[in-house]
Amino acid sequence: MSDFENLSGNDKELQDFLMIEKQKAQVNAQIHEFNEICWEKCIGKPSTKLDHATETCLSNCVDRFIDTSLLITQRFAQMLQKRGGSGDL
Amino acid sequence: MAAGNMEKGELMSQVKQQIALANAQEMLSKMTEKCFKKCIQKPGKALDNTEQRCISQCMDRFMDAWNLVSRTYGNRLQREQYRSMQAVDMTN
Numbered sequence: 001m002s003d004f005e006n007l008s009g010n011d012k013e014l015q016d017f018l019m020i021e022k023q024k025a026q027v028n029a030q031i032h033e034f035n036e037i038c039w040e041k042c043i044g045k046p047s048t049k050l051d052h053a054t055e056t057c058l059s060n061c062v063d064r065f066i067d068t069s070l071l072i073t074q075r076f077a078q079m080l081q082k083r084g085g086s087g088d089l
Numbered sequence: 090m091a092a093g094n095m096e097k098g099e100l101m102s103q104v105k106q107q108i109a110l111a112n113a114q115e116m117l118s119k120m121t122e123k124c125f126k127k128c129i130q131k132p133g134k135a136l137d138n139t140e141q142r143c144i145s146q147c148m149d150r151f152m153d154a155w156n157l158v159s160r161t162y163g164n165r166l167q168r169e170q171y172r173s174m175q176a177v178d179m180t181n
Contacts, residue, residue, distance in 0.1 A: 011097070013097070014097060014100070014101070017101055017104075021104055021105065021108055025108050025111075025112075027162075027166075028112055030162065031155065031159050032115055032116075032119065034162060035119070035151075035154060035158045036119065038154070038158060039123055039151070039154055042154075043127075045127065046124070046128070046147040046149075046151075047146060048146065049150075049153070050150060050153045050154065055157060058154055058157050058158060058161070059161045062158055062161040062162055063161065066165055
């Protein structure tokens with residue numbers, strides 16, 4: 001991507017375009033990651049359709065994973081504050 | 090690949106194509122891994138009918154799961170955006 005960043009230096013339209021495409025790609029990468037994790041948690045034997053319980057599991061899985069990520073970020077920040085930058089972790 | 094030699098529209102179109110291709114490759118790679126795990130227990134000399142049917146169903150379920158995960162994530166992003174906008178309103 002760094003070649004593109006050099007090229008787009010003077011071009012606002014190109015810069016905006018690349019930023020949007022990068023964000024879209026990041027969202028997609030995130031979806032792949034969620035699908036990876038939640039497939040393992042929720043899918044048993046593949047059948048003719050996703051039943052209601054499986055759909056609920058997948059949906060909850062995504063939200064709980066995000067909640068977990070937010071919680072860990074919060075508490076980790078608190079942990080760092082408590083240690084007061086003592087250097088050792 | 091100098092920008093001067095290529096129309097900007099052409100460049101933008103190529104970038105979109107490459108990103109779409111990378112996404113499709115990731116999708117196929119994951120699908121193959123997951124469905125092999127689900128459907129092939131004891132690898133034999135060929136894929137039998139049961140295994141082939143399982144793989145076919147698994148592919149469809151994988152896409153269903155991907156779409157559901159995608160929708161759930163999109164909804165969550167919207168909710169978080171809405172929540173953060175409300176927080177800004179409250180401070181005004």
